[in-house]
Amino acid sequence: MQPLLEARALVKDFAHIRAVDGVSFSVEPGAVMGFLGPNGAGKSTTMKMLTGFLRPTAGEAFIAGHSVEGAPIAAKRRLGYLPEGAPAYGDMTPLTFLTFTARARGLADVAGAVRRAVAATHLGSVAEQPIDTLSKGFKRRVGLAQAILHDPDVLVLDEPTDGLDPNQKHEVRSLIRDMAAAKAIIISTHILEEVDAVCTRAVIIDRGRIVADGTPASLRARSRYHNAVAVTVAANDAAAARAVMADVDDVAEVEVAQSGAAAVITALAKDGRPIIGALTGRLEDKGIKMMEIAVDPGRLDDVFRTLTTSEAGSDATQEAA
Amino acid sequence: MMFTGLSAVFRREFMSYFATPLAYVFIVIFLAFTGIFTFYVGGFFERGQADLAPFFSFLPWLYLILTPAVAMRLWAEERKSGSIELLLTLPISTTAAVVGKFLAAWAFTGIALMLTAPLWITVNMLGDPDNGVIAAGYVAGFIMAGAYLAIGACLSALTRNQVIAFVLTVMVAFLFTMSGLPVVLNFFSSWAPALVVEEIASFSFLTHFNAISKGVIDLRDLVFFVGMMAVWLFANVIVVDAKRDGA
Numbered sequence: 001m002q003p004l005l006e007a008r009a010l011v012k013d014f015a016h017i018r019a020v021d022g023v024s025f026s027v028e029p030g031a032v033m034g035f036l037g038p039n040g041a042g043k044s045t046t047m048k049m050l051t052g053f054l055r056p057t058a059g060e061a062f063i064a065g066h067s068v069e070g071a072p073i074a075a076k077r078r079l080g081y082l083p084e085g086a087p088a089y090g091d092m093t094p095l096t097f098l099t100f101t102a103r104a105r106g107l108a109d110v111a112g113a114v115r116r117a118v119a120a121t122h123l124g125s126v127a128e129q130p131i132d133t134l135s136k137g138f139k140r141r142v143g144l145a146q147a148i149l150h151d152p153d154v155l156v157l158d159e160p161t162d163g164l165d166p167n168q169k170h171e172v173r174s175l176i177r178d179m180a181a182a183k184a185i186i187i188s189t190h191i192l193e194e195v196d197a198v199c200t201r202a203v204i205i206d207r208g209r210i211v212a213d214g215t216p217a218s219l220r221a222r223s224r225y226h227n228a229v230a231v232t233v234a235a236n237d238a239a240a241a242r243a244v245m246a247d248v249d250d251v252a253e254v255e256v257a258q259s260g261a262a263a264v265i266t267a268l269a270k271d272g273r274p275i276i277g278a279l280t281g282r283l284e285d286k287g288i289k290m291m292e293i294a295v296d297p298g299r300l301d302d303v304f305r306t307l308t309t310s311e312a313g314s315d316a317t318q319e320a321a
Numbered sequence: 322m323m324f325t326g327l328s329a330v331f332r333r334e335f336m337s338y339f340a341t342p343l344a345y346v347f348i349v350i351f352l353a354f355t356g357i358f359t360f361y362v363g364g365f366f367e368r369g370q371a372d373l374a375p376f377f378s379f380l381p382w383l384y385l386i387l388t389p390a391v392a393m394r395l396w397a398e399e400r401k402s403g404s405i406e407l408l409l410t411l412p413i414s415t416t417a418a419v420v421g422k423f424l425a426a427w428a429f430t431g432i433a434l435m436l437t438a439p440l441w442i443t444v445n446m447l448g449d450p451d452n453g454v455i456a457a458g459y460v461a462g463f464i465m466a467g468a469y470l471a472i473g474a475c476l477s478a479l480t481r482n483q484v485i486a487f488v489l490t491v492m493v494a495f496l497f498t499m500s501g502l503p504v505v506l507n508f509f510s511s512w513a514p515a516l517v518v519e520e521i522a523s524f525s526f527l528t529h530f531n532a533i534s535k536g537v538i539d540l541r542d543l544v545f546f547v548g549m550m551a552v553w554l555f556a557n558v559i560v561v562d563a564k565r566d567g568a
Contacts, residue, residue, distance in 0.1 A: 012567065014567050032422045048406070051410045052409070052410055053406050053410050053565065054410055054565055054566075055566050055567075072414075073412045073414065074410075074412075076410055076411060076412040077412040079400045079410065081406075081407075083403060083406040083407065083410075085403055085405075087402055087403030087404045087406060087407060088402075088404060088407070089333070089337065089402070089404050090402060091337055091340040091341055092333075092337070092340065096333075096336070100329055100332070101407075101411070103325070103328075103332070104325070104326050104329035104330065104333075104412075104413055104414075105410045105412060106325040107328070131341075146407065161536060197408070228451050268351040285494035
């Protein structure tokens with residue numbers, strides 16, 4: 001399938017800093033790519049190059065087959081973009097602002113497009129108030145409405161849920177999921193739960209380079225908690241249970257957390273191999289009563305930290321590979 | 322398509338003057354000062370002549386201060402608020418955005434200038450002026466305002482700070498206004514070749530403006546102002562585009 005959005009070896013230098021250092025990826029229709037990374041990793045800079053706001057130092061971006069530098073007008077026509085911080089013209093109302101955007105895009109049915117975007121982002125109640133006077137959540141939705149106004153093939157959303165309350169986040173995520181089928185969507189975020197909520201793929205970037213690229217599940221499998229088993233037992237069984245669990249094949253390490261009358265003992269699996277079967281069998285043989293058992297699919301925040309914190313990151317990557 | 326984007330930018334920009342008190346403050350100050358200059362400082366009644374010479378002789382100085390205030394926000398504000406990122410990722414060319422913004426500012430100052438029409442009416446009621454000369458004066462004023470605004474628009478794109486944009490524009494506009502006067506020319510004539518001094522003098526807004534407003538519409542004077550606008554707007558496009566390299 002022809003990718004709708006493609007980054008080819010994008011590089012961006014600012015004065016003495018290389019902010020983005022050879023970032024490549026492509027996004028097919030139907031995919032929602034989560035773009036993760038610590039602050040300052042180069043997420044926004046990459047997005048600014050994808051959308052044609054910044055000129056890359058090297059490399060090229062393509063939207064629906066159009067080079068962003070070579071054929072900017074054709075490329076931008078297929079693009080919806082929510083910039084970082086959802087800027088807008090503060091003295092305009094959502095209605096006048098969206099009308100301006102629709103006109104500038106040369107849409108045939110300006111009023112219809114504005115009406116649909118207002119409805120999709122639930123802006124009806126504030127449609128005639130100056131944007132400056134709106135809450136952060138509404139401002140973000142104005143930015144989103146502007147991005148989806150022309151039903152673009154490619155959506156680049158820089159932190160679309162930043163500053164929203166949990167209900168609003170949920171709404172925005174369902175909106176993104178609903179639109180995903182025929183579009184290529186990139187969202188940048190540092191909220192890891194968002195990746196599970198909407199993304200079909202996650203790319204992690206650190207100091208301008210991609211350090212991981214895969215489905216959320218495959219990234220999670222790189223966590224040291226992948227397939228870890230947490231068993232809750234009575235506090236007085238804790239020592240015995242710990243000894244049994246540490247002895248099971250493929251158990252790398254055992255952690256104990258005491259909480260009142262119960263204890264949670266977590267066995268980490270060696271290289272993420274499944275250990276639940278062997279482990280529960282042995283505990284039952286020894287007659288230790290398990291109050292609760294949970295298998296950890298792996299923790300994205302754990303993977304995120306190992307991949308993006310300095311030197312430790314590169315070691316862990318090699319181990320996982 | 323070029324025109325679609327341009328006209329959308331023009332409409333938005335033009336309306337935005339009236340969305341804030343800026344438009345009204347500007348118009349009130351402009352009209353108050355034209356009144357003061359014409360009637361008190363310019364001695365409209367004392368001169369006993371039916372013309373608008375006092376008004377037109379002060380107009381360049383008024384524009385020197387007021388048009389930079391109209392132009393300063395054109396790009397600096399977009400950069401400050403980040404909305405420039407929206408504007409430049411719309412499917413419109415940088416040229417369309419630059420020209421659309423400039424025309425909005427120009428139309429706005431044009432409206433302010435039209436609101437001085439009561440002066441024209443007054444002088445017609447009091448006497449029998451040469452209306453051709455007055456019309457030429459208005460044309461000269463309008464295209465001179467355009468040249469000032471083009472300078473301001475370009476310099477506004479250099480910074481995110483409107484105050485800096487304003488001060489820079491007043492300085493540059495001042496040099497262009499004054500360049501035909503001894504205060505500037507004496508500085509150069511002591512060391513620069515006569516040809517250079519003449520060249521500098523030929524960039525004077527005042528010289529060209531006075532020529533037209535005396536009723537002599539010379540193509541060279543019109544070309545001068547139109548050329549000024551073209552050059553500064555071209556520079557404006559280059560500045561906006563160069564900023565895409567990141568700064």
